[in-house]
Amino acid sequence: MSHPPSALIARSLLAVPLVAAGAGPVLAQESEALLAPVTVTATGNPMASFEYPGQVTVVGREELERLAPSTADDVLRRVPGVESSGGPRRTGEVPSIRGFDGPDVTVLFDGVRQNFNAGHDGRFFIDPALLRSVEVVKGPTSALYGSGGLGGTIAFETLEAADLLRPGDTMGARVGTGYRTANGENSYHATGFAAAGGADIVASVGYRDAGSIELGDGSLLDENERLGSSLVKGSYAGIEDHRLELSWLGYRGDVVEPANPQGAGSGGRADKDITSDTLRGAWRWDPADSELLDLGLTLSWARNEVEEDMRTGNRATLTRELETTGLRLDNRSRLMHAEGLGTLLTYGVELFRDEQTGRDSTSADGTRSGVPDAEATTMAGFLQAEITWDSPFGTPGSWLLVPGLRYDRFENEADGGSSIDDSHLSPKLALSYMPTDWLMVFGSYAEAFRAPTMDELYADGVHFSIPGFGDNFFTGNPDLKPQKTKNWEVGSGLRFEDVLESGDLFSVKGSWFWIEGDDFIDLEVNQPVPPACFPPNCNGTARAVNVADAELSGMEIEGGYENRRLVAKLGYSTLDGEDEATGRPLGVLQPNRLVTELGLKLHEIDTMVGWRGTFAGRLDRADPGEERDAYQLHDLFASWAPLEGPLEGVRLDAGIENIFDKTYTRVATDSVEEGRNYRLGVSYTIRW
Numbered sequence: 001m002s003h004p005p006s007a008l009i010a011r012s013l014l015a016v017p018l019v020a021a022g023a024g025p026v027l028a029q030e031s032e033a034l035l036a037p038v039t040v041t042a043t044g045n046p047m048a049s050f051e052y053p054g055q056v057t058v059v060g061r062e063e064l065e066r067l068a069p070s071t072a073d074d075v076l077r078r079v080p081g082v083e084s085s086g087g088p089r090r091t092g093e094v095p096s097i098r099g100f101d102g103p104d105v106t107v108l109f110d111g112v113r114q115n116f117n118a119g120h121d122g123r124f125f126i127d128p129a130l131l132r133s134v135e136v137v138k139g140p141t142s143a144l145y146g147s148g149g150l151g152g153t154i155a156f157e158t159l160e161a162a163d164l165l166r167p168g169d170t171m172g173a174r175v176g177t178g179y180r181t182a183n184g185e186n187s188y189h190a191t192g193f194a195a196a197g198g199a200d201i202v203a204s205v206g207y208r209d210a211g212s213i214e215l216g217d218g219s220l221l222d223e224n225e226r227l228g229s230s231l232v233k234g235s236y237a238g239i240e241d242h243r244l245e246l247s248w249l250g251y252r253g254d255v256v257e258p259a260n261p262q263g264a265g266s267g268g269r270a271d272k273d274i275t276s277d278t279l280r281g282a283w284r285w286d287p288a289d290s291e292l293l294d295l296g297l298t299l300s301w302a303r304n305e306v307e308e309d310m311r312t313g314n315r316a317t318l319t320r321e322l323e324t325t326g327l328r329l330d331n332r333s334r335l336m337h338a339e340g341l342g343t344l345l346t347y348g349v350e351l352f353r354d355e356q357t358g359r360d361s362t363s364a365d366g367t368r369s370g371v372p373d374a375e376a377t378t379m380a381g382f383l384q385a386e387i388t389w390d391s392p393f394g395t396p397g398s399w400l401l402v403p404g405l406r407y408d409r410f411e412n413e414a415d416g417g418s419s420i421d422d423s424h425l426s427p428k429l430a431l432s433y434m435p436t437d438w439l440m441v442f443g444s445y446a447e448a449f450r451a452p453t454m455d456e457l458y459a460d461g462v463h464f465s466i467p468g469f470g471d472n473f474f475t476g477n478p479d480l481k482p483q484k485t486k487n488w489e490v491g492s493g494l495r496f497e498d499v500l501e502s503g504d505l506f507s508v509k510g511s512w513f514w515i516e517g518d519d520f521i522d523l524e525v526n527q528p529v530p531p532a533c534f535p536p537n538c539n540g541t542a543r544a545v546n547v548a549d550a551e552l553s554g555m556e557i558e559g560g561y562e563n564r565r566l567v568a569k570l571g572y573s574t575l576d577g578e579d580e581a582t583g584r585p586l587g588v589l590q591p592n593r594l595v596t597e598l599g600l601k602l603h604e605i606d607t608m609v610g611w612r613g614t615f616a617g618r619l620d621r622a623d624p625g626e627e628r629d630a631y632q633l634h635d636l637f638a639s640w641a642p643l644e645g646p647l648e649g650v651r652l653d654a655g656i657e658n659i660f661d662k663t664y665t666r667v668a669t670d671s672v673e674e675g676r677n678y679r680l681g682v683s684y685t686i687r688w
Contacts, residue, residue, distance in 0.1 A: 037049045041137050051400065053432035054137070055137075066608070071128065072128060073095070081590075085101065085666065087666075088213050089223055092263070092265075096590075098151045098513070098575060099515075104483070105151050106145050108145075108153065108156065109302070111155070112302055115322060126249070129204075131158060132159045135154070136155075137152050139446065140485060140487045142447070144404060144406065147408060150449075150450055150517075158231055165195055172686055174686075176651075178680060182657075183223065186210075187209075189205070198238030200234060203231065208227040221671065222258070229250065248277065250277050252275060254271075257272065259310065268311065269312055270311060271311060274306050275303070277302065282297065298328045317361040318368055319360075322357075324353070330348030344385070345384070349382075357371075358371025363461075370462075372458035374414035380407060387403075396436065399432070403427075420457060424482055438495050439494060442489075442490070447485065456480055457476055460474050463542045472540040475543040483518075483519055483546075484517065487513065511555070513554060526540050556571075556572070556574075557572040567599035570595065571594070594614070606643055607639065607640045616632075628667060632662065633658050638653075639653050640652045654680045657677040
């Protein structure tokens with residue numbers, strides 16, 4: 001069977017809602033076909049994730065329901081190649097992909113960049129209950145998204161009315177509540193949704209109240225949280241060939257925890273007020289009679305602020321605020337060169353600007369140490385082609401070639417400091433070949449970069465103090481170069497339908513990658529000790545510097561099987577990295593890790609029950625003190641959602657996580673992780 005050109009696939013998919021495998025109710029009707037996951041983030045256009053020449057994981061709506069996540073880490077921790085450091089506190093969690101974290105991982109909320117990288121103040125703020133899907137693209141994405149993404153991109157997509165409505169319905173409402181024992185968390189959510197006359201809207205509010213976290217060793221990690229979330233999102237397609245979208249995503253937090261919530265915590269206790277808002281407006285014009293015009297304009301604004309009232313020490317009020325304003329204009333042109341040979345061109349321009357403000361109520365001028373008042377502006381142009389060729393020169397199957405190129409020009413400036421500008425070109429070339437419907441092989445090469453952050457360039461003030469000994473001071477480094485990588489990846493996949501019974505689906509895909517990095521940015525801390533100095537005058541410095549070249553390599557495998565009764569999944573990943581000059585381990589390294597899931601569908605009672613396992617090997621290829629023991633985790637879950645009858649609309653999700661109360665520690669943190677956790681969630685949805 002020949003494969004239609006990707007341009008035609010994209011054309012058809014852009015016109016309908018995207019559906020990931022398992023989306024919808026707990027159990028679809030037995031006669032319904034299984035749908036393969038679809039990725040949009042990997043190329044900017046809908047594509048079957050199996051056919052993408054790289055590794056991408058899509059977590060769909062139904063899987064999110066079964067996970068009943070409390071934090072983003074609950075979603076990401078089972079994705080091969082992804083790890084979280086920072087310990088179990090929500091604001092301390094920092095995701096890493098293939099050894100890269102912080103600004104080296106691009107985070108998107110409904111396509112809007114979240115550039116808040118605050119170290120100890122949190123990486124991103126979102127309630128998983130508002131999500132319809134999460135995509136993790138592993139490997140560099142600078143050719144499409146610009147600075148950052150050396151490790152990959154995490155794209156969070158929020159709910160739409162179509163996710164909650166069924167055919168024939170025009171409106172509905174959903175309410176739900178849940179409880180977790182490990183941190184005593186209560187959660188409440190309410191959502192309304194409607195669609196009619198080419199318009200649709202969804203509005204949702206949520207609240208979580210949590211306390212101290214019970215760890216696997218029986219100790220408690222001090223924490224107190226009150227979190228609110230909200231979403232209003234709508235679209236209108238009642239004008240021929242046009243579509244308008246508008247959304248607001250909000251998050252509010254009142255958290256009492258250590259100033260540095262990572263690990264066991266340090267820096268004294270603080271009462272933190274967290275504010276996060278993301279506004280997005282989009283317009284798309286896609287004339288039905290034109291294959292060359294599919295024009296889109298997106299305007300966005302994101303604001304993240306963390307205000308800390310210190311309850312110890314000098315009782316300072318510390319604030320970090322970042323506003324990101326963005327504009328993106330793009331077009332898609334579909335070209336058919338010959339029978340079986342087509343191209344989808346995606347090209348456009350992008351502009352975004354970050355404005356950071358830091359405040360300290362106790363400083364003479366009101367500024368905050370390590371958080372300079374600064375701005376960063378990026379202007380970019382990009383071009384990507386998806387070229388599909390069926391049976392070239394009589395060969396079997398089809399080829400997909402994805403070349404891409406992006407040019408970024410960025411400028412950074414700080415109040416009272418110098419202005420720094422630079423530019424970078426990010427090329428990418430990926431190729432996949434499907435000689436049959438069930439086999440694919442792929443390879444890719446990409447260059448990625450990450451511009452120095454405002455903190456790295458301009459940070460000043462006190463880094464830390466040692467009473468009676470001395471202070472360590474931040475010093476800026478305006479000579480920093482962008483961090484750059486060259487990335488190679490090769491892999492293969494198998495996909496079969498009707499393996500054990502009609503309508504089942506089996507797929508597995510794996511790859512090996514290696515990365516060469518130049519001018520990695522690291523924090524260099526110079527703290528003298530006696531006899532080189534005499535207390536209390538042992539003052540030191542800390543500044544960002546470009547370090548020697550680095551190498552990282554690893555392997556990822558992800559696969560699964562599903563039929564009308566059974567769901568089975570597995571993921572495996574390895575990672576190694578070192579400084580080429582010294583041989584010292586480099587990056588946020590991960591242990592060899594296997595994640596599994598086995599679920600049984602009980603159609604007779606509208607139920608699914610299952611088990612998940614995580615098996616991590618010992619991490620011994622790390623700096624002294626960063627080694628980690630091997631561990632095994634086991635979870636049980638169950639979901640019940642009647643498809644008909646008087647209880648139709650009720651959904652019950654329950655689970656036991658870390659059922660053996662295992663004591664274990666993950667990478668780059670000194671805190672034990674959460675112990676045994678019982679969770680229960682119930683919701684009711686009505687539609688008409």
